[in-house]
Amino acid sequence: MSSSSINWFRFASPASFFPLARKLVPWFALPAALLAAAGLYLGLVVAPTDAQQGDAYRIIFIHVPAAWMSMFIYVVMAFWSAIALMFNTRLAAMMVQALAPTGALFTFLALWTGSLWGRPAWGTYWAWDARMTSELILLFLYFGYLALRGAIADPRRADRASAVLVLVGVINVPIIYFSVRWWNTLHQGASVSLTSAPKMAAVMLTAMLIMTLAAWLYAIAIALMRVQAIMLERERRTGWVEGFAGAAE
Amino acid sequence: MTFADFLSMGGYGFYVWGAYVVSAAAILIEVVAVRARLRGAHRLADSDRDEEIAPR
Secondary structure, three states: OOHHHHHHHHOOOHHHHHHHHHHHHHHHHHHHHHHHHHHHHHHHHHHHOOOOEEEEHHHHHHHHHHHHHHHHHHHHHHHHHHHHHHHHOOHHHHHHHHHHHHHHHHHHHHHHHHHHHHHHOOOOOOOOOHHHHHHHHHHHHHHHHHHHHHHOOOOHHHHHHHHHHHHOOOOOOHHHHHHHHHOOOOOOOOOOOOOOOOOOOOHHHHEEEEEEEOHHHHHHHHHHHHHHHHHHHHOOHHHHHHHOOOOOO | HHHHHHHHHOOHHHHHHHHHHHHHHHHHHHHHHHHHHHHHHHHHHHHHHHHOOOOO
């Protein structure tokens, strides 16, 4: 089948994206749950105790996926914000809206698990180190986005104002990522790199990557659920929602 | 390894389980909240539709 036979722009309209989002949710949610179960089993039961850190290192299996997702979701939000501003599309802005709470949640979890790992590893729950401070700023950027949306009653105006905020804030993501290289931080450098051999045992690396994949699929599933609610809330006075039969089931 | 050993995590149980339990709870709360929001949005859309159909 040639790609030209599908008109992808059709899905840029909430009316045609709504049923698609609904159908897609279980295809991401189910693999996310299965991978999380496998990753937890590998990480908590199969992976051996670390020679230096004992069992405290097992926090890595949620800390690194949460931290990666906190940055990745923000970059995806910036992408959709740029699309929303350039093409003035409602759906792109709704995707930003659907991703923000999950991004904030992963940022909180990265900070929370990092704090609980920092105490046994470095003797402190918190330090004003470049990595941790920039990750905290990321949490405030998510909160700022949500607060700005909440403060503007007209959704279309809120779309534009918050898209600008998200795009300005995206500069923080490379700062977080490269902070361990640019500054002499308490936080360790990257555990995984594309250019060098992994410094971790294979089973630990596998568990971490499986947990990351699970977190990624989960984020997609929950955003696709939330975007349906946003579409219904924002467009309930329009024809396509009113014509949508069997909406309650 | 006994179950008690598993729970103690070599003495780091407070930190490891503190991280895992809060993460699991946060995700569970998010799933429950989003499902409730989606149900509410469906009800709202349905009641709007009924209001507009009823007066005719």
